[in-house]
Amino acid sequence: MVQATALPRNEVGIETVLGILKQRFGDRLQTGQSIREQHGHTTTWIVNQSPDAVVFPESTAEVSEIVKACAAHKVPVIPFGTGTSLEGHVNAPAGGISVDLSQMNQILTVNSEDLDCVIQPGVTREQLNTHLRDQGLFFPIDPGANASLGGMASTRASGTNAVRYGTMKDNVLALEVVMPDGEVIRTAQRAKKSSAGYDLTRLMIGSEGTLGLITEVTLKLQGIPEAISSARCSFPTVDAACRAVMMTIQFGIPVARIEMLDVQSVQAANAYSKLSLPETPLLLLEFHGSEAGVVEQAETFGSIAEDFGGVDFEATTSTEERNKLWQARHDMYWASLQLRPGASGISTDVCVPISRLAECVTAAQDKVAELGLMGPTVGHVGDGNFHTLLLIDMENHDEKAKADEFVGWLNDMAISMDGTCTGEHGIGQGKRPYLIKELGAATTYMKAIKAALDPDNIMNPGKIL
Amino acid sequence: MVQATALPRNEVGIETVLGILKQRFGDRLQTGQSIREQHGHTTTWIVNQSPDAVVFPESTAEVSEIVKACAAHKVPVIPFGTGTSLEGHVNAPAGGISVDLSQMNQILTVNSEDLDCVIQPGVTREQLNTHLRDQGLFFPIDPGANASLGGMASTRASGTNAVRYGTMKDNVLALEVVMPDGEVIRTAQRAKKSSAGYDLTRLMIGSEGTLGLITEVTLKLQGIPEAISSARCSFPTVDAACRAVMMTIQFGIPVARIEMLDVQSVQAANAYSKLSLPETPLLLLEFHGSEAGVVEQAETFGSIAEDFGGVDFEATTSTEERNKLWQARHDMYWASLQLRPGASGISTDVCVPISRLAECVTAAQDKVAELGLMGPTVGHVGDGNFHTLLLIDMENHDEKAKADEFVGWLNDMAISMDGTCTGEHGIGQGKRPYLIKELGAATTYMKAIKAALDPDNIMNPGKIL
Structure with a gap:
């Protein structure tokens, strides 16, 4: 496990706040060890740092009360959505109160005429899309997990549709936020664009709960396209597949999704999702548009793919086949873990x-091989974003050292290519050293903003900066 | 004229900085009255507040030197692009140094494979698009004026293409900024998406030079579509035209542009641009896509328009006709002014x-009529954004009072409809009271950010907050 540094604890403050919140929230404040551990980091090799208690507010006013109590006694506040983050975002290195937003899961308004909706932060992306389906609308951002939309906003999440629809930064119109002093603000109105003052919406998106706690999200929605078609195409090498992607993007085909799986990932998907895909590098695509439009897009892609040695090109508009393929893609994290139980x-x-x-x-991939590691790779390649998932025996110190070496080497290489160490997972605890390598002096001003809005550093301390 | 409040001047600091900069920049520091007035506000009825001097830097290092000198002596720094802003952004209410960026007008790199480019802030949108044309690329954001791209970033500008391509906030990948202490930062790398830390890019976009001075902009580019077609359609009423727009957006037609002109605006365009458009409310549209795609889009729009009484629907792919129509649209501000010389x-x-x-x-429109004013109206209606341009005799106190009444009434109404007082022009000096009405408590935290990054309030003081 990666040992995230523990931070100094304010024992007196924590005791005081626990007393206040216990009295106010009764059974909605939980302090059992098991629930506290569930509300620390659980998904990756970063060590679990449990909060002192978990509270389950049901309204913005209750969140404000909690934050005010914590602010008065300088006690950490750690927002919790579904706990699916990968970089230790929900850990409590200085202890404090985990604010579990799962009870704030109401879809408040769907303004179908305006293609937007207002939701509470605990609503998950699947819940929202199920709710919207009958109205012919959908929300496109889809990280692998069925995350909460508040959490997705906090980490500037994206997923497979980002190549066409953008990330959370592009799909949030406004936020309601409980600030570090407990005050409630709205960052914007519901107009589709605005030049009114500093863009606090975008400042909060991706701030990982370190500048405030999101209690309401106004999201842009999309009409479900008239036609959707999916396609898959196999390639001789990862390089050939990537080059086909580059050409597709440069050609301006408005693909909705373009995902790559390397050979190991295809093998993992076949085993886990009971598919029989050819075991070579694979691109999965989706096209959105009119009936004629999706046919045209698929044909144009098909001829690009051919130029790069693509074979077994298959397009389908069958909803069942499509869903099976994309479910397999969303399950890749779990499927890949099964490659090495x-x-x-x-x-x-x-x-x-x-x-x-x-x-x-x-x-x-060459580096993974050189180090003798196992690292199936999938990618939201239309955006230049990919995930090599190292499968590591945590008892083996040599392997762990090599994994560390790989992560550092890869992040450095991406930064040297004018890229980023994180396309969508966020900085959390795990990537803090790389943020400084990537943005240098800019982090000084991030710290100044953090200090101005949260002078006692109570909001999710130990993350990002 | 609207009398913007003058702020206290730091005479000693200004004298000192003028001496330092004169020695350093020689003739590139200008203090003549005429050039100083040209660098104050000149476009609308907000009163001109000239800076004490205008300096013409040629590099980021020079901008950093200027800002450091001003920071050391607490002297205002006012960034200047082309001076086309409408809300007093370039005024110098406390005096100080106007930093004219017109000499920093180099297109530094075009990464055509990545669909992006890196430019200096003084590059104008027309200059960039002329440069890009041969490479099959374009930059879509187009405010009416041929503004500088640094200025467009600073005011979060948009224009006619925003309905499809978004605003400056959606089309900037990264910025280089000279901060209020003179340090130079880069806000992001060139990756298409990132979750690395606070979104300083978006914080700077729309901050109107109050948090730093933009010295380099990395922009997303678009491929010139395979096919472009324009269309126009006349409607019996403004209401019918707006309802056709609402249906078009809700139907998901990916229009690139959808602009409305009311009767007076059509008359103005006919006179100024020598056109012979039918003198009824008009929609102008543009469709981008494949040859088949633009035909399909135009047909779908045509049948929606018919449902709302649209007549004289004409589509064209002729470049000459298209350009004439859109030039007329871009000239609307000047054309409308001619309605009342x-x-x-x-x-x-x-x-x-x-x-x-x-x-x-x-x-x-009813309110304009009720007040007995003249106010031709055009709009980027696909985004819900429109401009009523009041034509006022500034010698007539009664008219001026009515104009004030209208502006306040309209901003209040838009805010009450969950809209904004500014879709694209920014707050500047003119809209400061409305920002507070619109975003209330959020402005407290904007002030905290401003104070943290610019404790001596030297960056474009008296704007936004």
Whole structure:
């Protein structure tokens, strides 16, 4: 396990706040060891740092009360959505109160005429899309997990549809936020665009709960396209697949999704999701548009793919086949873990300018081989973002050292290519050293903003900065 | 003229900095009255507040030197692009140094494979698009004026293409910024997406030079579509035209542009641009896509328009006809001013959720009539954004009072409809009271950020907050 540094605890403050919250929230404040551990980090090799208690508010006013109590006694507040983050975002290195937002899971308003909706932060992406389906609408952002939308906003999440629809930063119109002093603000109105003052919406998105706690999200929605078709195509090498992607993007085909699986990932998907995909590097695509439009897009892609040695090109508009393929893609994290039972997963998350994609993926695979590691790779390749998932025996110190070496080497390489160490997972605890390598002096001003808004550093301390 | 409040001047500091900069920059520091006035506000009825000097840096290092000198002596720094802003952004209410970035007008790199480019802030949008044309690329954001891209980033500008391509916030990948202490930062790398830390890129976009001075911009580019077609369609009423727009957006037609002109605006365009458009409310559209795609889009729009009484629907792919129509649209501000020679223009800029658009535009027109004013109206209606341009005789106190009444009334109405007082022009000096009405408590935290990054309030003081 990666030992995240523990921070000094304010024992007196924590005791006081526990007393206040116990009296106010009764059974909605939980302090059992098991529930506290569930609310620390559980998904990757970062060590679990449990909060002192978990509280389950049911309204913005209750969140404000909690934050005010914590602010008065300088006690950490750690927002919790579904706990699916990969970089230790929900850990409590200085103890404090985990604010579990799962009870704030109401879809408040769907403004179908305006293609937007207002939701509470605990609503999950699947819950929202199930609710929207009958109205012919959907919300496109889809990280692998069925995460909460508040958490997705906090980490600037994206997923397979980002190549066409953007990330959370592009799909949130406004936020309600409980600030570190407990005050409640709205960051924007519901207009589709605005030049009114500093963009606090975007400042909060990706701030990982360190500047405030999101209690309401106004999201842009999309109409379900008239036609959706999926396609898959196999390639002789990862390099060939990446080059086909680069050409597709440069050609301006408005693909909705374009995902790559390397050979090991295809094998994992076949085993886990009971598929029989050809075991070579694979691209999965989706096209959204009119009936004629999706046919045109698929044909144009098909001829690009051919130029790069693509074979077994198959397109389908069958909903069942499509769903099976994309469910398999969303299950890749779990499928890949099965390639080496008992191993722990360490997911990398670099994102580079697309002209460097083939070079970066190929170099990563060579490095994994050189180190003798196992690292199936999948990617949101249309955005230049890919995940090599190292499968590591945590009892083996040599392997762990090599994994550390790989992660550092890959992040450094992506940064040297004018890319980022994190395309969508966030900084959390795990990537803090790389943020400084990536953005240098800019982090000084991030710290100044943090200090101005949260002078006592109570909001999710030990993350990002 | 609207009398913007003058702020206290730091005479000693200003004298000292003028001496330092004169020695360092020689003739590139100008203090003549005429050039100083040209670098204050000149476009609308807000009173001109000239800076004490104008300096013309040629590099980021020089900008950093200037800002460091001003920071050391607590002297205001006012960034200047092309001076086309409408809300007093370039005024110097406390005096200080106007930093004219017109000499920093180099296109540094075009990464055509990555669909991005890196430019200096003084590059104008027309200059960039002329440069890109041969490579089959374009930059879509197009405010009416041929503004500088640094200025467009600073005000979060948009224009006619925003309905499809978004605003400056959606089309900037990264910025280089000279911070208020003179340090130079980069806000992001060139990857298409990132979850690395606070989104300083978006914080700077729309901050109107109050948090730092943009010295380099990395922009997303678009491939010139395979096919472009334009269309126009006349409607019996503004309400009918707006309702056709609402249906078009809700139907998910990916229009690239959808602009409305009311009767007076059509008359103005006919006179100024020598056109012969039917003198009824008009929609101008543009479709981008494949040859088949643009035909399909135009047909779908055509049948929606018919349902709302649209007539004289004409589509064209002729470049010449298209350019003539869109040039007329871009010249609307000047054309409208000619409707009443000698009058001053006061452009409103509200933006509302699209479901409220017809109601808001109609109410605005009724109010203009009720007050006995003249206010031709055009709009980026696909985004719910429109401009009623009041044409006012500035010698007539009664008219001026009515204009003030209208502006306040319209901003209040838009805010009450969950909209904004500014879709794209920014707050500047003119809209400061409305920012507080619109975002309330959020402005407290904007002030905290401003104070943290610019404790001596030297960066464009008296704007936004």
